[in-house]
Amino acid sequence: LFERFLNPERVSMPDIDMDFCINGRDRVIEYVTKKYGQDRVSQIITFGRMQAKGVIRDVGRALHMPYSEVDRIAKLVPTDLGMTLKKAEAQEPEFARLRQGNALERELLEVAHSLEGLNRHASVHAAGVVVTDQPLVDYLPLYKGAKESDVIVTQYDMGFVEELGLIKFDFLGLKTLTVIDNALKIINRSIADEAQRFDISTIPLDDKKTYKLLASGAAVGVFQLESSGMQDLLVRLKPGCFEDIIALVALYRPGPIESGMIDDFIACKHGRQKVEYLLPELESILKETYGVIVYQEQVMQVAQKLAGYSLGQADILRKAMGKKKADVMASQRESFLNGARENSIDPDKAEAIFDLMAQFAEYGFNKSHSTAYGYLAYQTAYLKAHYPVEFMAGLLMEDMNNTDKVIKNIAECRSMGIKVLPPDINVSELSFTVVDDNVRFGLAAVKNVGVKAAAEIIRVREIEGRYASLFDLCCRIDLSRVNRRVLESLVKAGAFDEENVARSRLFAAIDTAMESGQSASRDRVCGQQSLFAFAGDEPTFDEACYPEDVLTWDDKEELVFERDVLGFYLSSHPLQRHVDELQRCTTANTAELVNCGNSSSARIGGLLNSVRSKRTRSGKLMAFAVLEDLYGSVEVTLFEETYLKAKDYIVDDEPLILEGRVEINDDQTKAKMIVSEVFGLDEALSTVIEKVEINLSYEQAAPARLALLQDVLERHKGTIPAFINLRMPECRIVMALENFPLQPSADLVHDVNNLYNSGRLVEFVASEKIIEPKPENGRRYPQQKGKNQ
Secondary structure, three states, X not given: OHHHOOOOOOOOOXXXXXXXXXXXXXXXXXXXXXXXXXXXXXXXXXXXXXXXXXXXXHHHHHXXXXXXXXXXXXXXXXXXXXXXXXXXXXXXXXHHHHHHOOHHHHHHHHHHHHHOXXXXXXXXXXXXXXXXXXXXXXXXXXXXXXXXXXXXXXXXXXXXXXHOOOEEEEEEEEHHHHHHHHHHHXXXXXXXXXXXXXXXXXXXXXXXXXXXXXXXXXXXXXOOOOOHHHHHHHHHHOOOOHHHHHHHHHHOOHHHHHHOHHHHHHHHHOOOOOOOOOOHHHHHHHHHHOOOOOEHHHHHHHHHHHHOOOHHHHHHHHHHHHHOOHHHHHHHHHHHHHHHHXXXXXXXXXXXXXXXXXXXXXXXXXXXXXHXXXXXXXXXXXXXXXXXXXXXXXXXXXXXXXXXXXXXXXXXXXXXXXXXXXXXXXXXXXXXXXXXXXXXXXXXXXXXXXXXXXXXXXXXXXXXXXXXXXXXXXXXXXXXXXXXXXXXHHHHHOOOHHHOOOHHHHHHOHHHHHHHHHHHHHHHHHOOOOHHHHOOOOOOOOHHHOOOOOOOOXXXXXXXXXXXXXXXXXXXXXXXXXXXXXXXXXXXXXXXXHHOOOOOEEEEEEEEEEEEEEEOOOOOEEEEEEEEEOOEEEEEEEEHHHHHHHHHHHHHOOOEEEEEEEEEOOOOOOEEEEEEEXXXXXXXXXXXXXXXXXXXXXXXXXXXXXXXXXXXXXXXXXXXXXXXXXXXXXXXXXXXXXOOOEOOXXXXXXXXHHHHOOOOOEEEEEOOOOOOXXXXXXXXXXXXXXXXX
């Protein structure tokens, strides 16, 4: 409804939000400034306020309280939206007891209460821009920060700018638009004819492949729909039309979730619940949302149809319901009921409908906003369904500087059957590209390389052709742009692997190669050529130039170096062989931990690195570390008992299982864990796994093979019952290996698979058991659901 945006009865100016590609936002502001005049366009100031948790930290710092004590008190404040110190005291008894605490705690709370809500600092609003018809100084004062780079902004914040009646625009940089732009450039890169190029604006809104992808929940990378909660909702709802996507974007918020609106919406869509309308007149308005009031515009339409409101008056009603002002609501209720009476609507039903509207208006969402974002969600889903490789490459390009997101996106690529290949000096571009239906890592994305060095390597390659070797590259490029550190990083990343020379030997030859390159550069400057060149027999640098007496890096060393320069493991991962075991012993992976809820208990598994140990004031050891798995990483805190147990696994770089309390940050975007228990993977498996099953065909059960299998199983004896499932031509036989209880491990899986040169022969069947903590602890773990491979 246009009247939701602008109408004659509206007093305040409308909100105008405009999203642009991140790379184009500054150009838009520059354009607006030039068009309307520098003296009539300004960005808007914003003030950081002292809010509940923050004011405690600020006051604690001013009172010189120990950080650990202030941090403990701040974490007692719940993370709910709109939380205040007064609300925190009502909700959290331990926080309220601080009022009777020691003198310093009482002073902290007293000062914090008096400062809460005050402005803390000034900065530039992330999006707001004001445009005026006369010079800005005729309307309001301006402000410039102390730094030379600071822009001029209004001294009034957004609220006061609106009260002055000035028009405000929100120019937002939206990453998704940049991802779409990246993908389109890759798709159209090799299409010379502009008429044949793919145009995202022409895609149909009823594409079956797109809705199939969404209904499966495979929405990683899809705008607005990629959180784990939204993916679950997609599977439940199974959207089949664009209107379903619009509704999804509007419904996936705390209010609708807690009120049960989503459950009603899904049940009605799938026919499990009858769609009912209090009045037949409501059907045309609520039919697309299965009888549920989802949008603010629907509230306005109901008021117009039943009570004869103009859409401008209906917008005033919609605002009043959203703000819950008692006096305004009473006036509006009377107007609505009078209007309904004039339209011969049953008074009882009219009152019930008004109450229903008031209830849903609290959660109602702007449909135009939801439609715009739903369209972007559909576009990204369409690209993922029809151009999966190009889309994932575009996503990786935009998330290149966010290691956790890159890890998550690479994991998604693997699940889609897309290979993410390491950088290659003869193939890679600056950023991620698509090569033979795989994604190729960019040279500039390698740590210590940078855009200038990568651009020099690509420039020479495009002019003179492929590089034959590390030596060839050093002889042809400008070594003032590509230094030793760049070459070391490229070797560690595998960018020279095409030479088929061990990375350790390539690394050892860098100095010699650079000396050869510098010599070649001097010769070029002097106009000299070697005697061999005149004879047409210039020697080439082949493997003979690389030192022989160099120890080859083992797989583990190569992966560590690779992670150092890429930020993560790419060609493989030390945890890859433990995937199934980790799934059975954990309740969440690192990417899912943020959805577990603050103060909840969870179990995660992976490798510990970036460990920083320290002594507490009482002299006890503690450590801060990062646990990494195949999906990302998370910060963890270990106290003395858990740290000492974890140390052996850290030294040996072995996977381990951590159990503990989850802590979510204030904006619900990042999780940490306070560790209470540590288990080795084999220790955890021994408790979680109920039985081991080995699946063999009739041919694989030949006596000679079974004898070899017996030798393998002898090496993995343990306490877990084992069985052989023998697939016969006409039936299936289960044989209990009474004399061979086994110890579940990745090595057992590996050894059996190697024996038969086949995968997926061993299954670890998890029970409903939980990992038991130490007896004296007395705590129990969240139940581990049964998982079969």
